[in-house]
Amino acid sequence: MAKKKTIRTIPQERTPMREQEPRARAKNFAEVACGYGLDEALREAERCLLCPDQPCVAGCPVGIDIPGFIRRIGEKDFRGAYDVIAATNLLAAVCGRVCPQETQCEEVCTVGESLAPVAIGRLERFAGDAAIREGWVNVPHIEPNGFRIGIIGSGPAGMACAADMAKAGCEVTVFEAFHQPGGVLKYGIPDFRLPNDVVDAEVENLRRIGVRFECNTLVGRLFTIEQMVDEMGFHAVFIGTGAGYPSMLGVPGDSLNGVLSANELLTRCNLMRARDFPDYDTPLPLGKRVAVIGAGNTAMDAMRVCLRLGAEKVTCVYRRSRAECPARAEEVHHAEQEGIEFHWLTAPLAILDDGKGGVRGMRCTRMELGAPDESGRRRPLPVPGSDFDFDADQVVYAIGTHANPIIGQTSRLKLNRRGYIETGDDLATSMAGVYAGGDIVTGAATVIEAMGAGRKAARSMKAYLGIRDLARADPGGTLFGIDLRERNFARLRAA
Amino acid sequence: MHPGELSRFEIVAREDFSDVTYLLEVRHPLMARAAKPGQFVIVMSHEHGERIPLTIADFDRARGTITLVIQAVGKTTREMQQACRAGTTLHAMVGPMGMPSPIGSAKKVVCVGGGLGVAPIFPQARGFKENGAYVIGIVGFRSKGLVFWEDKFRACCDEFIVCTDDGSAGLKGLVTEGIRRAIEKHADIDEVVAIGPPVMMKGCAEATRAHRIRTLVSLNPIMVDGTGMCGGCRVKIGDQVKFACVDGPDFDGHRVDFDDLMSRLRRYAREERAASERWSANCRMHGLADAAAPAVELLELPDPFDDVKGG
Numbered sequence: 047m048a049k050k051k052t053i054r055t056i057p058q059e060r061t062p063m064r065e066q067e068p069r070a071r072a073k074n075f076a077e078v079a080c081g082y083g084l085d086e087a088l089r090e091a092e093r094c095l096l097c098p099d100q101p102c103v104a105g106c107p108v109g110i111d112i113p114g115f116i117r118r119i120g121e122k123d124f125r126g127a128y129d130v131i132a133a134t135n136l137l138a139a140v141c142g143r144v145c146p147q148e149t150q151c152e153e154v155c156t157v158g159e160s161l162a163p164v165a166i167g168r169l170e171r172f173a174g175d176a177a178i179r180e181g182w183v184n185v186p187h188i189e190p191n192g193f194r195i196g197i198i199g200s201g202p203a204g205m206a207c208a209a210d211m212a213k214a215g216c217e218v219t220v221f222e223a224f225h226q227p228g229g230v231l232k233y234g235i236p237d238f239r240l241p242n243d244v245v246d247a248e249v250e251n252l253r254r255i256g257v258r259f260e261c262n263t264l265v266g267r268l269f270t271i272e273q274m275v276d277e278m279g280f281h282a283v284f285i286g287t288g289a290g291y292p293s294m295l296g297v298p299g300d301s302l303n304g305v306l307s308a309n310e311l312l313t314r315c316n317l318m319r320a321r322d323f324p325d326y327d328t329p330l331p332l333g334k335r336v337a338v339i340g341a342g343n344t345a346m347d348a349m350r351v352c353l354r355l356g357a358e359k360v361t362c363v364y365r366r367s368r369a370e371c372p373a374r375a376e377e378v379h380h381a382e383q384e385g386i387e388f389h390w391l392t393a394p395l396a397i398l399d400d401g402k403g404g405v406r407g408m409r410c411t412r413m414e415l416g417a418p419d420e421s422g423r424r425r426p427l428p429v430p431g432s433d434f435d436f437d438a439d440q441v442v443y444a445i446g447t448h449a450n451p452i453i454g455q456t457s458r459l460k461l462n463r464r465g466y467i468e469t470g471d472d473l474a475t476s477m478a479g480v481y482a483g484g485d486i487v488t489g490a491a492t493v494i495e496a497m498g499a500g501r502k503a504a505r506s507m508k509a510y511l512g513i514r515d516l517a518r519a520d521p522g523g524t525l526f527g528i529d530l531r532e533r534n535f536a537r538l539r540a541a
Numbered sequence: 542m543h544p545g546e547l548s549r550f551e552i553v554a555r556e557d558f559s560d561v562t563y564l565l566e567v568r569h570p571l572m573a574r575a576a577k578p579g580q581f582v583i584v585m586s587h588e589h590g591e592r593i594p595l596t597i598a599d600f601d602r603a604r605g606t607i608t609l610v611i612q613a614v615g616k617t618t619r620e621m622q623q624a625c626r627a628g629t630t631l632h633a634m635v636g637p638m639g640m641p642s643p644i645g646s647a648k649k650v651v652c653v654g655g656g657l658g659v660a661p662i663f664p665q666a667r668g669f670k671e672n673g674a675y676v677i678g679i680v681g682f683r684s685k686g687l688v689f690w691e692d693k694f695r696a697c698c699d700e701f702i703v704c705t706d707d708g709s710a711g712l713k714g715l716v717t718e719g720i721r722r723a724i725e726k727h728a729d730i731d732e733v734v735a736i737g738p739p740v741m742m743k744g745c746a747e748a749t750r751a752h753r754i755r756t757l758v759s760l761n762p763i764m765v766d767g768t769g770m771c772g773g774c775r776v777k778i779g780d781q782v783k784f785a786c787v788d789g790p791d792f793d794g795h796r797v798d799f800d801d802l803m804s805r806l807r808r809y810a811r812e813e814r815a816a817s818e819r820w821s822a823n824c825r826m827h828g829l830a831d832a833a834a835p836a837v838e839l840l841e842l843p844d845p846f847d848d849v850k851g852g
Binding site (some may be wrong): 263306310329403443452 | 575580591616617637772813819
């Protein structure tokens with residue numbers, strides 16, 4: 047063993063991750079962040095002090111043995127590193143990309159007290175990508191417990207819940223309305239942030255531990271949640287149906303042909319592959335000058351997709367200021383780098399008709415910030431007489447969503463006033479054995495929050511079914527106690 | 542009921558009503574159990590295909606099948622006309638989607654189907670008949686050669702009127718002429734249900750407005766997911782915006798903004814035409830005989846938006 051590392055002996059600079067150059071990447075759908083190569087990963091792994099306190103493990107929502115996997119990367123035991131992560135998190139390649147590590151594991155990293163923290167997320171992605179490339183898969187020894195679990199929605203909440211329930215020995219079936227599993231990871235998040243191949247690989251991992259995916263299944267209409275419990279033999283059900291019903295502005299011109307929701311834009315482009323029209327049949331003709339209304343992560347994705355589809359100018363229109371913008375700082379930064387123009391403190395009053403059913407521009411007003419509103423943010427107020435028009439031939443609404451009405455139309459589940467499912471702290475709904483989590487409970491949130499909700503619901507479902515949750519018996523261990531390092535598990539190479 | 546019964550979307554039967562209209566019967570036992578009149582499915586014919594909404598024309602719980610009637614007018618529907626045979630499978634079919642039609646306690650109803658709407662109006666007429674209503678069926682076609690399901694309608698309608706544009710069968714004229722006659726003859730019509738091209742449904746709504754007869758129309762705008770997630774199918778109903786996929790597809794015909802609907806259906810007309818022409822050229826290149834409808838005819842169809850909605 048080499049001599050003990052100290053804060054002085056480790057590489058002082060955090061290893062940068064190569065990114066595609068902004069001007070080049072704004073024209074393609076390849077990933078913006080290229081990921082670490084071998085040398086970069088080894089160098090960054092060297093920066094981990096392997097400190098005994100392991101604050102990062104506590105900072106991780108799922109308690110990954112972070113020093114454990116980083117040490118193995120340092121030893122060039124990449125397979126071993128992946129195994130350590132996979133023991134608690136089957137979605138390494140996804141989480142390495144979309145987790146906000148800066149507010150979780152990396153925020154509390156010991157190295158971070160004096161230098162930039164260890165790039166844990168990038169190292170996790172390195173191990174996850176290696177596993178996908180090499181076809182590594184861990185099939186833990188699972189003792190079937192005879193319980194059947196139905197999961198509605200195959201997005202991040204459903205996938206996380208499915209993984210935990212399958213590992214606990216349940217027979218898990220995930221129902222998805224689209225023709226491919228993955229939910230928002232597939233239709234929403236564009237390939238340049240999270241390639242669909244990565245999502246497919248993670249779905250495949252779930253299949254290998256026995257999770258069944260039934261696509262083209264619209265629960266509520268093909269069969270109801272009540273039928274799942276009463277007739278189809280599911281002992282517990284998790285609802286993770288996610289994103290709602292996109293909001294429209296309610297201004298004149300809403301229904302013009304050049305106006306569409308960010309969800310429609312992203313779904314056509316990402317899931318239906320309209321960007322490869324006519325090789326794929328779904329069309330998505332876009333204007334040259336696109337205005338995107340809203341400044342959340344979805345708005346950032348929509349704008350960057352428009353650039354890549356060939357728009358000459360893409361403008362963000364947001365009624366509050368940059369300080370209130372809900373998107374992650376890094377996403378705004380990336381969008382700016384790629385040449386998106388931001389109109390802060392600007393609100394649309396009307397979408398202007400080109401006389402042929404399309405859009406010729408927008409009428410907007412300047413805003414100023416008044417006293418804080420119920421969200422705690424300063425309320426934007428129009429500046430009298432500040433109306434102005436600007437040219438646009440396409441307008442994209444990314445201003446949030448309402449609750450999807452299908453569950454309310456087809457079940458007796460108790461909903462709150464806004465139409466979202468009402469749950470207790472344990473994510474139990476008003477129907478025994480039925481749990482819910484993610485956007486259909488909280489309204490639009492993030493991928494990692496949805497995954498957290500899926501896992502929390504899994505814990506509650508296990509308690510409800512009386513499945514012993516090993517995590518409780520093993521406080522120092524991993525979250526679900528299925529620590530593959532201590533058990534016999536079959537290591538399979540992908541067929 | 543077990544998810545293992547979920548379908549491979551196998552086509553078990555096909556019937557051709559004319560050069561452009563064909564029927565597919567698809568095996569899906571679970572969906573056949575769940576389907577109700579007025580609902581629709583979204584179909585993908587192959588992996589690179591688009592998702593097209595098609596109204597469920599019929600369902601057979603005993604056989605475990607869903608029946609779709611499709612008009613080959615766009616690239617996807619023409620391609621399906623060529624590729625879909627008994628024994629082949631669809632890439633995807635999801636449903637039943639949308640709110641079922643409210644088949645209520647109406648005593649006397651007029652069920653109107655035009656063109657592609659003829660097939661989906663059938664289960665509604667049958668549903669009303671089963672509820673004990675007096676059913677007047679009115680169906681419209683361009684000419685005699687396109688008429689189908691006459692016997693099925695006669696079996697469940699107390700009165701049945703066929704209208705053709707050229708008078709080669711039944712009444713010469715549009716379905717609105719049939720409605721006018723029905724209203725003349727019966728003063729006690731409770732409800733009119735109309736399914737067909739938007740222009741036709743608009744005409745039906747206008748024909749009944751003055752008589753204050755409740756008139757339901759079934760809208761099928763362009764959709765992607767069909768679950769309320771994308772908002773592409775939004776329609777104006779009075780002063781409200783509704784999503785046809787989850788709030789509909791049935792709406793009060795007197796409150797629908799049909800001009801808005803028709804304008805929105807033209808959204809991708811250019812891309813659709815280009816795709817169709819490209820496909821025809823490709824078929825010719827590969828010497829496929831049934832590249833059938835030349836692109837010119839596409840433009841001559843009375844209802845250019847049929848192609849985007851198919852059902």
